[in-house]
Amino acid sequence: MNITAQDVKALREKTGCGMMDCKKALVEANGDAQTAIDILRKKGLDASAKKSGRVASEGVAMAITNDDNTVGVCIEVNSETDFVAKNSKFLEFVKICAETVMHSNPLNLEELLATKAYREDKKIDDLLKENILVIGENIKIRRFERFEGAVSTYVHASGRMASLVVFNVSSEFISNDEFKTFSNDIAMHVVAANPLYIDRHSISQSIIDHEKKIFSEQIAKEGKPESIAQKIAEGRMGKFYEENCLLEQPFVKDTKISVGSYIKSVSENLATNLSVKSFVRYEKGGQ
Numbered sequence: 291m292n293i294t295a296q297d298v299k300a301l302r303e304k305t306g307c308g309m310m311d312c313k314k315a316l317v318e319a320n321g322d323a324q325t326a327i328d329i330l331r332k333k334g335l336d337a338s339a340k341k342s343g344r345v346a347s348e349g350v351a352m353a354i355t356n357d358d359n360t361v362g363v364c365i366e367v368n369s370e371t372d373f374v375a376k377n378s379k380f381l382e383f384v385k386i387c388a389e390t391v392m393h394s395n396p397l398n399l400e401e402l403l404a405t406k407a408y409r410e411d412k413k414i415d416d417l418l419k420e421n422i423l424v425i426g427e428n429i430k431i432r433r434f435e436r437f438e439g440a441v442s443t444y445v446h447a448s449g450r451m452a453s454l455v456v457f458n459v460s461s462e463f464i465s466n467d468e469f470k471t472f473s474n475d476i477a478m479h480v481v482a483a484n485p486l487y488i489d490r491h492s493i494s495q496s497i498i499d500h501e502k503k504i505f506s507e508q509i510a511k512e513g514k515p516e517s518i519a520q521k522i523a524e525g526r527m528g529k530f531y532e533e534n535c536l537l538e539q540p541f542v543k544d545t546k547i548s549v550g551s552y553i554k555s556v557s558e559n560l561a562t563n564l565s566v567k568s569f570v571r572y573e574k575g576g577q
Contacts, residue, residue: 291321332507348372350449351572362441363391364454365434366572370427435570440464442473446481453480455569472556485536
């Protein structure tokens with residue numbers, strides 16, 4: 291299979307590896323990018339596996355809640371340039387899209403486009419086409435998520451990243467000041483630390499098996515004795531959980547404790563049982 295310079299460049303952007311390493315991996319993988327990423331990881335060369343599949347685009351990630359923090363929306367809308375992403379008309383369109391998702395609860399992007407915009411007489415699709423015409427750039431609603439319950443949001447760097455978190459907690463605590471501070475802390479942590487899962491129990495077995503296989507092959511290449519290989523593999527899986535599971539990550543405002551410990555502490559202060567039900571984190575142009 292012919293490996294092009296563009297193929298090599300794309301793999302390099304995803305993994306942070308050198309051009310020659312990327313080319314060799316693509317040749318070994320017969321041009322399959324995902325297989326090449328796994329090959330680089332097994333060789334210990336992939337500097338950032340999380341960047342796999344990254345989309346290069348501009349725009350904004352926005353997260354909003356209703357007045358009583360019982361419904362929240364996180365949305366990403368893309369534009370061609372960062373200049374347009376800061377345009378007030380573009381940002382107003384993004385807000386209208388978010389509010390429409392909040393109040394009309396469309397199931398998917400196709401349904402959102404066909405929905406009458408909140409506080410407007412036109413459908414979202416009509417407003418989208420109008421904005422493309424007026425602004426002069428292609429605009430695309432990429433994705434959105436809507437949660438009901440005790441929700442909190444956090445937006446970083448004028449919309450470069452945004453998060454939406456929903457908690458398991460009695461409704462009586464939603465307006466509690468300590469809970470508000472706590473929920474905002476967790477939403478901020480999600481943006482800063484980019485967890486992929488709530489805890490290790492929420493990771494599919496196929497992903498766990500995949501990681502274990504890669505670690506085992508890494509250790510085999512390192513020539514470690516069989517007597518300590520298992521302990522090394524367990525240690526690397528522990529590190530994987532700590533890096534990717536929300537409850538096991540060091541809390542960004544106090545790295546001496548984990549997020550799970552912070553949640554437990556606040557639960558004790560409020561004399562209730564707090565937990566994270568779900569979360570979403572969007573980074574413009576990211577996964």
